[in-house]
Amino acid sequence: MTTPSLSSLIMAPVNAVMRIIDAPLRRLQKATGIGGMAAFFLAPNMLIFGIFVLLPLVINFVYSMTGGTAFFLSERDFIGGAQYSRLFECQNYLDPMSCQEDAFWTAVGNTFWFVLIQVTLMILTALITALILNRELAARSFWRAVFFFPVLLSPVVVGLIWKWILQRQGLLNFGLYQFGMEPYTWLTDRTWTFAATIGVSIWAHMGFYALIILAGLQAIPKDLYEAAEMDGTKPARVFWRITLPLLAPNLLVVVVLALIKSVQVFDEIYVLTGGGPGTSTLFLTQYIYETGFASALRNPGLAAAASILMGGVLVVLTLIQLGIGKRGENKGKR
Amino acid sequence: MGEIKLTDVKKSFGALAVLKDIDLHIKDGEFVVFVGPSGCGKSTLLRTIAGLEKVTGGEIEIDGKRVNDVTAADRGLAMVFQSYALYPHMSVRQNLAFGLENSNMPKAEITERINEAARMLEIEAYMDRRPGQLSGGQRQRVAIGRAIVRRPTAFLLDEPLSNLDAELRVSTRAELAALHGRLGSTMIYVTHDQVEAMTLAHRIVVMRAGKIEQVGTPLELYNEPANRFVAGFIGAPHMNFLKADVVEVSGEMASLSVAGGYRVQVRLGHAQLTPGQKVTVGVRPQHLVVSNDPLSPSVKVRLVEALGSETVIHGDIAGEKLLAVLPGQQRLNAGDEVRFDLTTPPLHVFDDNGIRLLTHAGQVV
Amino acid sequence: MGKVARFILRRKGGQGWHWTDIVTWFWLVGGLIIMFGPAIWLAFSSFKTPAALAEFPPSILPYVTSQATVEGYDKPLMLYDAKMPDGSTRVLAEVRRIGLVAQMVDPKAPGEIVKVNINDRSPVRTMSFATNNYTEPFVHFDFLRYLWNSVFVTVVATLITLVVNSMAAFALSKYEFKGRSLAMLVILATLMVPLSVIMVPLYSIISTLGLFNSLWGVILPTVATPTGVFILRQYMLTIPDELLDAARMDKASEWQIYWRIVLPLTAPALAVLAIFSVVWRWNDFLWPLIVLSRRELYTLQVGLSIYSGELNVQWHFILAMTVVTMIPVVLVFIFLQRFITTGIAGTGLK
């Protein structure tokens, strides 16, 4: 007989509970058969999914067609498509400031530029990082971990770290000071703040995408490179003719994934800038959050309408991603 | 007690009918072996008996009680799986105890039964190891042990030896036979292996495409196969089949023309043959003997497999293939001509539906 | 040493420095500094006193100006290294400063006043860790509560996540039933529904259920994650069905099969999901921010962001609490990073 281990001490009461649960479940199994047990196992998950994901999804549409500040649906008045037309009501469609909901269009514009620049730069850096990590490095897993570190940090921590660095007495100004430059209050400058949001979110997420790209790179059969080497192919040509084409499906998935995440940008930017200065870093999710909850003039219906528009964009992106994934799978099978 | 009776058992997966009208009566203590080509439904039949699959029609009775709606757990049977299906995260002892604990057996009795089984199977030395730390043969014993401790009314074994190497198979086969002798319980055994079937079975059930082709003792099947399929399936290498025409029927005897005109005489028995009828003659490769008679049919040797103790000849006889197993070592080469005597070996005659019409005893030399 | 250096500096082809080697090293070392530097800078800063934090240019390590109590003076005096006219330096305490001249005394001989030009003296600084940056928020603010709330949410949500998702994965991988593919599709579809899309109606549901301003309101909506179901289902598909049949023959109930057979065998995948879930729930921000409006219910993330958003930010506390918030994640990073990276590389899920 072995002495009881720590894990068995912990598991003993759990096992006892499970044994007690077993008796009624056996009866259930008798009554419903093995097939009925499938429903039993699926039920908790489906219940939670249903209540907290599917149901909200459905009532979101109802919300977007009601007005007022109340949160309970029964206290809200049906107003049809008024929230949507409010979002789209502009005097001049080329100038967001002429729209009734100028904040929405500012957020849309900011998000658009943010997504465009952030995803492009981030995928580029992630690709370079992955290519470098894919070389024959000493201590590769250490280096991989280095780039991955910020991915685990919470958005709040990320926001605070950079707020601390970018503030007037911060590390950035200290660095500039060493080169004889004047300290600057970065986070009060619209352009610099926008640039900072892009830089910070690249810093925080790049490692994740580098990791996926690296996995794609490592899936490329080594013998292809060896064959190319036998043919005396130049490294640049190897990259353009072998690495990139074979990586393309993987890279495409990564790009769409990055787009999906980038459109929803919120947490770390909210902590870093609060959407300011002014509305220069106000993004869509923050707009929805503030319209729905935070501002004194909250309008849940409007927020719901805006979130549905955003959801539409995400659905399109996700379908593209699934489409790419499917194609990749089929290719793999053949 | 372990009497199992199947009446009209049907099983289909969706539109695919896997078992068709299975009738079978297995007596208590009998060792029954299911054989048949891959995909014919042997495992499905076994799993249906076990209660792991629900029948789509017919009746299953165990000891006279209808068990169609009784779950696998409550049928009182034990099963040994092809992959052994030992619980990888439990020690050998826990593997054996699991089923007993589930039926709320007192601890002392569990220990006693496990120890007894361990002694019987000589697995005492590794009771505290996990399956991953055992060899294939040891795992196999544990799997059998897990069945034994349950003291089931019948054992169901699905190709239990197929994952062992050839040598281990032979020794384990003998042990299984001994085990059955000692326990005396009903065993139903699925296999691909002819030798296993012939050596272990009281009765063999030959299946094809979801149907039972024949049930009988090993020698019945070997000597009097019901049809061409059974004849070809039992015995290795398989029986030779030669096209033949009935030339003449006179009294007790019929005269057949085989291998491009060679005449053989067969005793009719109860069978009816009519002149001009097309039949098939079956002859086992082991029954062929070389003949010096210049009238015997000539066979062109294509390939010689010298196995030392015997020699297998692959040849052509009047455009048909012929296999012969000759004793000892023969001086034959590919391209040689050799003559075989077709008048002395036992001959089976099948009609054009493959049903055996008669067996001519021949004169064993 | 030579061997180590050669190993670390191993280059393509082995001879000479190809330009790609230089880029590689530039990138890696730069990455090391940029990825770790900010967090380390923050950690160092968290030990500084408010005065040291306000300094510019900042020092890297937490220094404070030394003080000494000198006989005859009530308040402690600042210590300086003063350059004497004869070129030597003495440690003196400053009594007062008049224009460009500082009146100083020798702490050992406080009788005599020495006049020193203020440009000839520099403060004596010693390293000192302001540990009360850490203790104060716990003792005088609610951060201990926030820490507890965060731990509670993380642990409970992770446990429920493991149970609920493994049950669903079990059903979806080991049973054939009508509507199985529909269930899979529904779960897949929810991958497309991020919180930002449904936060308004979700909030109303939480309120209707009376879960507003409750930690359960934070926990429940997150526990049925499609990612979890997928990771576990994928793993369970590799468990042979014969094992389940064997257990059925062994009189195990379906619940026992789940609990005694399938779950133990799924342990590696459960571990990955548990690690993911801990990181997710610990880091959650937007949803707790919406659901929790009472101070005593804040999680660390919400508390931090609220305090850091105040007009008069007490950075020394914020920095210290940020470090506290970072600790579990850094521990996960140090010890379990490999699990996560292989998990991500294998599933492409975050």
Ligand SMILES: Nc1ncnc2c1ncn2[C@@H]1O[C@H](COP(=O)(O)OP(=O)(O)OP(=O)(O)O)[C@@H](O)[C@H]1O
């Ligand atoms: N769960 C199932 N769903 C659908 N078809 C099945 C299922 N199980 C078995 N079959 C089909 O039933 C037929 C018989 O299968 P079974 O496993 O009984 O064959 P077998 O005789 O045991 O073959 P083998 O000798 O290869 O083990 C096969 O065609 C198989 O594809």
Ligand SMILES: [Mg+2]
């Ligand atoms: Mg089978």
